[in-house]
Amino acid sequence: MIMSKLSMLKRLFLAVVFAFPIGAYSQSSDTNQSNAHFLPSSKPDRIILNLSENPLEAVGVNWRTDTSQHTSKLEFAIATAGPEYREYTQLLQAKTEMLVSQQDDEPTIHANYHQVKLSGLKPGGQYVYRVGEGENWSEWFQFAIPEDDKEVNFLYFGDAQNEVVAMFSRVFREAIINLPKMDFTVYAGDLINHESADFEWGGWFDAGQWIHATIPSMMTPGNHEFSKNPPTLTPHWNAQFNLPTNGPSGLEETTYEVNYPELKIISLDGEQIDESPIYRKAQRDWLRDILTTNPRKWTVVTFHYPVYATAPDRYHDKMIDYIRPILQEFKVDLAIQGHDHAYARGRGFEENGQMDYEKGTVYVVSIAGPKMYDVKPDKWMDRKAYGTQTYQWIKVKENVLSFKTYTALGELYDSFEIHKDSKGENKLINQIPNTPERLQDK
Known part of the structure; x- marks a missing residue:
């Protein structure tokens, strides 16, 4: 009977851990629960392209995960009319930093932010990329570099x-x-x-x-x-x-x-x-x-x-x-x-x-x-x-x-x-x- 209760407690603990990853946030309230979809997870989110100093040659890429993702990568290729670009991709390791933040009544949130500067791009080129690691990848995104036509x-x-x-x-x-x-x-x-x-x-x-x-x-x-x-x-x-x-x-x-x-x-x-x-x-x-x-x-x-x-x-x-x-x-x-x-x-x-x-x-x-x-x-x-x-x-x-x-x-x-x-x-x-x-x- 004692072993059965311990087993039940263990299962309950594991269920809680999988539902709420340790380190994502440190407190809860009704407000926090309603904003739970903004919490980081193992899947990349907040993916953004930023202009570089020379926007016809390079672009900055940033994204976020929870702290279980110690590293993350960017996979990219020249875009094609069909899915064949996946056969010619390059893989780049991201630079990763942790951010711990808390303000007002929000919980303390631990997240990893990842960034890559994607260089060697060509004016008029179209490119595809995705970000992630292991089993946790974003969808493929496509972007274009302007033509060098002023x-x-x-x-x-x-x-x-x-x-x-x-x-x-x-x-x-x-x-x-x-x-x-x-x-x-x-x-x-x-x-x-x-x-x-x-x-x-x-x-x-x-x-x-x-x-x-x-x-x-x-x-x-x-x-x-x-x-x-x-x-x-x-x-x-x-x-x-x-x-x-x-x-x-x-x-x-x-x-x-x-x-x-x-x-x-x-x-x-x-x-x-x-x-x-x-x-x-x-x-x-x-x-x-x-x-x-x-x-x-x-x-x-x-x-x-x-x-x-x-x-x-x-x-x-x-x-x-x-x-x-x-x-x-x-x-x-x-x-x-x-x-x-x-x-x-x-x-x-x-x-x-x-x-x-x-x-x-x-x-x-x-x-x-x-x-x-x-x-x-x-x-x-x-x-x-x-x-x-x-x-x-x-x-x-x-x-x-x-x-x-x-x-x-x-x-x-x-x-x-x-x-x-x-x-x-x-x-x-x-x-x-x-x-x-x-x-x-x-």
């Missing part, structure tokens, strides 16, 4: 931040459904609300699902990716993303540049510009240096805190004082920003204490999630919107940069082109739809 198409999203899987997902997915295939996506910070809330990060990955694994992305951090006193970037950032490290020391994967044949796109760490005199100077010096020797026709910069906000009382003085002069000096074409939860687009060039709203860098602020701020008319704005979730399609080809803003319904809300002449001078052509602006009731 045309680039990409999406830009403002803050997702709140209720990401519930409310941002439709915006992201509608953009993918409604537009031509994009070469990459840009996120202007505040991807989530609480910097180390693993379930929130799970929601962000869930909103994009397979799209993250097939269209490369780049992101710049917002203030909600930092803890305070002192401002510290969440450990999730470097663990789960595989972004360029070609910026200033100490700002790896937050301040960096990506170079296409005719387009340079730059990420600046807005929170460190705001909070750290040392990193502010480092970014200004670095930005000036890479723009001084910039041979590319088009330059786009993304950062979280906007130079001009969607209300005059929300301007960001440090971005105006320290970053705007460099954008003006080097004739940066476009600045895509977040933080101010509304939509606005326009120009504002300061010279000798006077403002000119008909020249200079085009500044855009947008919001992709459901949290909204009020909008107040301002001289710099050509188009504005309140309470409107948007996505933006940017196309660069030869001497024209085309910019189109769509609402979550897929309706064109704003549009303009920048035409660059042989001397590098820009002419902005507004193509604003003949529809009323969406503004709050007075």
Whole structure:
């Protein structure tokens, strides 16, 4: 009888172990149970492609497993019209690091993050890959490298931040459904609300699902990716993303540049510009240096805190004082920003204490999630919107940069082109739809 009870207890223990792997998390509650699908397992999840410094030659790949998967691999091949690519695959060992995270009422979560830089790619090539180890593999994903024809198409999203899987997902997915295939996506910070809330990060990955694994992305951090006193970037950032490290020391994967044949796109760490005199100077010096020797026709910069906000009382003085002069000096074409939860687009060039709203860098602020701020008319704005979730399609080809803003319904809300002449001078052509602006009731 005693042996029978011991046997029953042993079976019960094994059942619990297999149902809840040791080390995945350390506490439980009703909230945690409802988010159990965000916990790591032996099967890879949170698979994402990130842009490399040279996106026609390489791409970064990241994914997550539980800690039972001490190692993981990436298998890839040149894509074929049928399944024969499986006969010609290459296997790469991933670099693995453990992340232990806990925030607020979430459990302590132990996970392994794996990354590979996939290099030796060719312009115009199509590739397939999967990630995993042993019996635990993802599905095969397919992605393409743009043709080296000097045309680039990409999406830009403002803050997702709140209720990401519930409310941002439709915006992201509608953009993918409604537009031509994009070469990459840009996120202007505040991807989530609480910097180390693993379930929130799970929601962000869930909103994009397979799209993250097939269209490369780049992101710049917002203030909600930092803890305070002192401002510290969440450990999730470097663990789960595989972004360029070609910026200033100490700002790896937050301040960096990506170079296409005719387009340079730059990420600046807005929170460190705001909070750290040392990193502010480092970014200004670095930005000036890479723009001084910039041979590319088009330059786009993304950062979280906007130079001009969607209300005059929300301007960001440090971005105006320290970053705007460099954008003006080097004739940066476009600045895509977040933080101010509304939509606005326009120009504002300061010279000798006077403002000119008909020249200079085009500044855009947008919001992709459901949290909204009020909008107040301002001289710099050509188009504005309140309470409107948007996505933006940017196309660069030869001497024209085309910019189109769509609402979550897929309706064109704003549009303009920048035409660059042989001397590098820009002419902005507004193509604003003949529809009323969406503004709050007075």
